[in-house]
Amino acid sequence: MSVALLQQWRNRVRRRRAAIVLASGLPVLVSVLVVLALHSPPAMALVGLLLIVALLTWQLRRALRLIDMQWVARRFETALPLLEDSTDLLLSPAGELSPLQRLQRERIRARLDAVRPPELRPPWPWRRIALGVLVGAVILSALPFWPQAGTNEETAAGSSTTDHAAPATATRITVGTLEVESPAYTGLAPRHETGLETEAVEGSTLRWAIRLDPQPKAAALVFLDGTRLALAEQGGQWVAERTLSESVLYRIAVESPLPLAEDRLYRLDATVDHAPEIRVIEPDRTLNQVSDGQRVWSLDFEVADDFGLGDARLRLTLAQGSGEQVTVNERSLALTAEQGGSARHRRYRHRIAIDRLGMAAGDDLIVRLEIADNRQPKPNIARSAGYILRWPSDLSAPSEGVEGIVQKVLPAYFRSQRQIIIDTEALIGERASLDADAFLSKSDSIGVDQKILRLRYGQFLGEEFESGRAEAHADEKHDDGQEPDQADALAGDHNHEDGKQPTAGFGRADDILAEYGHTHDHAEAATLLDPETKKILKSALAEMWQAELHLRQGAPAKALPYENRALGFIKQVQQSTRIYLARVGLELPPVDESRRLSGERAGLRDPRGVLVAARVEEQPLIDAYKALQAGDVPEFEALEGWLRERGKRLPDALGLIAAADALRREPACTSCRRQLLDRLWAALPTPATGSRLRAEPDALGRRYLGLLDGEAQP
Numbered sequence: 001m002s003v004a005l006l007q008q009w010r011n012r013v014r015r016r017r018a019a020i021v022l023a024s025g026l027p028v029l030v031s032v033l034v035v036l037a038l039h040s041p042p043a044m045a046l047v048g049l050l051l052i053v054a055l056l057t058w059q060l061r062r063a064l065r066l067i068d069m070q071w072v073a074r075r076f077e078t079a080l081p082l083l084e085d086s087t088d089l090l091l092s093p094a095g096e097l098s099p100l101q102r103l104q105r106e107r108i109r110a111r112l113d114a115v116r117p118p119e120l121r122p123p124w125p126w127r128r129i130a131l132g133v134l135v136g137a138v139i140l141s142a143l144p145f146w147p148q149a150g151t152n153e154e155t156a157a158g159s160s161t162t163d164h165a166a167p168a169t170a171t172r173i174t175v176g177t178l179e180v181e182s183p184a185y186t187g188l189a190p191r192h193e194t195g196l197e198t199e200a201v202e203g204s205t206l207r208w209a210i211r212l213d214p215q216p217k218a219a220a221l222v223f224l225d226g227t228r229l230a231l232a233e234q235g236g237q238w239v240a241e242r243t244l245s246e247s248v249l250y251r252i253a254v255e256s257p258l259p260l261a262e263d264r265l266y267r268l269d270a271t272v273d274h275a276p277e278i279r280v281i282e283p284d285r286t287l288n289q290v291s292d293g294q295r296v297w298s299l300d301f302e303v304a305d306d307f308g309l310g311d312a313r314l315r316l317t318l319a320q321g322s323g324e325q326v327t328v329n330e331r332s333l334a335l336t337a338e339q340g341g342s343a344r345h346r347r348y349r350h351r352i353a354i355d356r357l358g359m360a361a362g363d364d365l366i367v368r369l370e371i372a373d374n375r376q377p378k379p380n381i382a383r384s385a386g387y388i389l390r391w392p393s394d395l396s397a398p399s400e401g402v403e404g405i406v407q408k409v410l411p412a413y414f415r416s417q418r419q420i421i422i423d424t425e426a427l428i429g430e431r432a433s434l435d436a437d438a439f440l441s442k443s444d445s446i447g448v449d450q451k452i453l454r455l456r457y458g459q460f461l462g463e464e465f466e467s468g469r470a471e472a473h474a475d476e477k478h479d480d481g482q483e484p485d486q487a488d489a490l491a492g493d494h495n496h497e498d499g500k501q502p503t504a505g506f507g508r509a510d511d512i513l514a515e516y517g518h519t520h521d522h523a524e525a526a527t528l529l530d531p532e533t534k535k536i537l538k539s540a541l542a543e544m545w546q547a548e549l550h551l552r553q554g555a556p557a558k559a560l561p562y563e564n565r566a567l568g569f570i571k572q573v574q575q576s577t578r579i580y581l582a583r584v585g586l587e588l589p590p591v592d593e594s595r596r597l598s599g600e601r602a603g604l605r606d607p608r609g610v611l612v613a614a615r616v617e618e619q620p621l622i623d624a625y626k627a628l629q630a631g632d633v634p635e636f637e638a639l640e641g642w643l644r645e646r647g648k649r650l651p652d653a654l655g656l657i658a659a660a661d662a663l664r665r666e667p668a669c670t671s672c673r674r675q676l677l678d679r680l681w682a683a684l685p686t687p688a689t690g691s692r693l694r695a696e697p698d699a700l701g702r703r704y705l706g707l708l709d710g711e712a713q714p
Contacts, residue, residue, distance in 0.1 A: 016121040017063040023129045025059060027136030035139060170261035171254050175211035175237075180204055185374040186273075186307045196252075199269040200244050201307075203376070206268070210238045216256035224249040224265075224644070224657065244270050249654050263665065265658045275380035276305040276371050283387055290354070290391040297352040297389050301369050303382075308343045310372040310379055314350060317366040317386075318357055335369075354389075362393040417567045420450055420547075424556045424563060440554040447551030450563070454544040457570070461537060533573055540569035617646070618685050624660075625680045628673060636664045650683050 029052045036048040176196045182188035183203045200206065210231065212219065219231040219238045225248070231238035249265045282300035303309060312335040320327050337346035348369070359365055366386045372379040423446050431439060543566035550559035620642040624634035639660055647653030659676040666672055697705060 013121050014064050014067050017067065018060055020122065020125060020129075021059050021063050022056070024125065024132045025056065027133045028139070029056065031136040031139035169258065171216055171256050171258045172213050172261045173210060173252070174213050175209070177209045179207040179209070181207070183376060185376050196266045197268065199271060202245065202270045202272055204244045204270075206242050206244055208238070208240045210252070211236065212238060212254065214256070214258065216254040216258075218255040220253050221250050222253045224654075228253075244268055246270050247654055249657060265661045267654055267658060269654075273373070273375050273380060274306055275382040276303050276309060276373050278303050278369055278371065278382055278384045280369075280384055280387070285387075286385060287388050287390065290359075290389060295354055297354060297365070299348075299350045299352065299367065299369075299387075301348045301384065302346075303348065303369075303371055304345045305373045306344070308374040309337075309346055310374050312337070312346075312348055312369065312371040315368045315370055316352075316357070317368075318359065319364040319366070320358075320360070321362070352389075354391075359389075359391055361391050363391050365389040365391075417453060417544075417563065417570055420446060420453065421560070421563045421567060423449070424551070424560050427556050428560070443551050443554045443556050446556065447548050447559075450544055450548040450551060450559075454541055454548065457537060457544075458541055461534060461541070536569050536572050540566045540573065543569065618683075621680055621683055621685075625677065625684060628677050628680070633667065634660075636660055652679070652682075655679060656683060 033045075033048055033052055036045045173196075176194075178193040178196060178198050179190065180193060180198055180200045181190045181204060182201045186201055188201065196208070196210075198206070208221070208231065210219070215233075215236075221229040221231065221240060221242075223229070229240050229242055229250075231240045233239075247270045248268050250268070251263060251265050252260060254260050279302040280300075281302055282298055288297075299314070301312075303312065314333040314335055316331050316333065318329045318331075320329070333350070335348045335350055337348055341347055352365070352367070354365075357365065366388050368386045369384040370381060372381045427439070427442050427446065434442070543562045547559040547562035547566060550556070550562070620635070620638045624639045627634040640657055643650075643653050643657050643660075647656070650656065656676075656679045659672065659679050663669060663672040663676050
């Protein structure tokens with residue numbers, strides 16, 4: 001009995017929901033069907049009937065889809081807690097239940113038979129039903145005001161008879177279609193366009209099929225550049241074929257006593273096939289340096305194209321030697337894409353064996369990826385930027401004194417003071433994870449960067465070089481008889497804190513230059529900066545000296561304050577590097593006193609016309625815009641001529657030409673005038689900033705000015 005009760009309530013709920021759907025939507029749908037039957041052809045009325053039936057069926061299925069036995073059981077459990085969420089046991093066969101489940105099932109059956117079932121049917125939505133009935137009544141009440149179907153047919157027949165009887169006044173385009181066949185390499189399927197305008201890939205083949213009424217003697221397509229494409233008559237249609245090479249505008253010209261009814265411009269947009277886009281994943285820098293023990297150089301490229309990729313080649317250029325003895329060897333390698341890529345997106349990986357190329361110290365290897373797409377007949381070729389692998393020359397020549405520790409660096413690329421500070425702070429943070437030797441090596445490397453930057457700024461003070469060797473006897477005399485330590489070696493001849501100056505020696509280069517020669521290595525000899533700026537720059541170099549000293553000693557924490565102060569001095573120097581020139585005024589010739597008050601105007605020049613308004617290159621655009629704003633007719637010939645010659649720089653020159661042509665054909669068209677104004681506004685050049693006149697004061701402002709002048713009383 002319980003299962004039958006659940007089925008009974010399921011059917012009740014379904015009937016109620018179906019009745020609500022029909023009562024809400026049927027009045028509107030029936031009224032629409034009546035209108036179609038009375039005021040439309042039979043075929044359209046039949047289509048409307050099928051659509052109404054389909055809509056009602058979809059609404060009913062949507063309303064009844066979720067109403068099943070499980071839904072009714074869940075609603076019973078929600079409304080009756082005494083069922084203990086066990087109503088689903090009534091829907092399961094008794095043979096599939098355990099003894100405990102069968103016992104619970106009998107208990108639920110008895111309870112369900114003993115209680116009054118809850119109301120599960122949704123309430124009637126009277127407001128929605130009333131709204132549907134009202135809309136349907138409004139539609140039916142408007143039937144007398146619509147013409148009857150018979151009247152329409154008689155009118156159509158009468159007009160058809162009149163058309164056949166009256167002679168045609170213009171040639172009309174009854175059918176116009178375009179068949180677009182994209183190039184084979186694009187993989188795009190041919191398509192059919194029902195109009196005479198389209199957008200296609202550059203190189204696509206276009207086929208026109210046009211029906212004209214009445215038939216002219218001849219017809220042709222006239223393009224914007226003046227070329228004509230004759231249309232051939234085939235089976236009552238005028239057909240032609242052309243390859244789309246660029247975006248163009250064209251119109252249809254007929255040879256007939258009757259003009260063309262719609263003589264307008266049609267637009268064909270050519271989509272450009274772009275070259276492949278290359279993204280270099282590895283290496284991440286354009287200049288790379290061979291590290292110790294490096295045997296291979298890994299390259300990783302990702303390439304994408306809009307229609308398909310072709311062959312990829314890796315261009316290798318090996319530069320060996322130095323000076324005038326540089327030899328360059330070039331070679332090319334074919335690359336194979338990784339598996340899994342598509343025709344439009346591929347990835348290339350390659351590992352270059354440095355030893356097999358014969359690369360040695362002092363050599364540069366330049367690589368560049370070159371890839372083509374599938375464009376026909378001439379493919380687009382894309383080339384990546386050149387990436388350099390540099391093997392530095394052996395800089396470990398014997399050196400003494402200050403330059404005893406030789407560092408291999410790139411002299412052409414030096415770090416900024418801010419970057420040195422960042423590296424120092426990073427090294428301080430990594431101190432706990434590095435051993436003593438590695439920490440000292442990194443600190444010394446940052447010290448080398450600080451030295452390069454110091455020498456770079458020192459050029460502004462006349463420091464042209466820093467000697468690579470110390471004095472021959474610099475390490476022979478020490479107060480304590482010990483070997484010089486690292487601090488002494490790094491400080492060298494520029495840090496004499498004990499006040500002792502090095503003695504002159506025979507053959508010393510700086511002594512010979514000081515006595516007999518001329519040197520530029522003096523700060524006072526530099527004349528690039530004013531004295532105050534030189535003083536600030538000297539302070540910056542002094543701070544760099546101290547920072548370099550502590551970095552070379554492996555104490556970056558002590559060097560950090562000097563680095564920050566050096567950065568502050570550098571900022572002051574950058575802000576003070578301005579040039580001030582003496583002001584030179586205009587020296588006018590003296591006035592000839594003999595001609596004063598004489599009235600003679602011989603030799604005088606008319607001041608009018610001295611300042612002539614500049615005529616910008618876009619003057620035809622400006623003139624056309626001003627004419628349209630004033631309500632006048634612009635000079636269309638000058639505007640279109642300028643657009644044909646210089647319109648390529650505009651984003652949409654063809655749209656501007658089409659808008660001008662539409663206004664010229666219909667001068668009274670307000671929307672055409674508005675559209676041309678909008679397009680001209682987007683193409684106008686940005687005017688130069690000018691001074692604005694002071695606005696006229698209002699009543700309060702005039703009263704305030706009058707009070708200031710004492711002309712009015714408060």
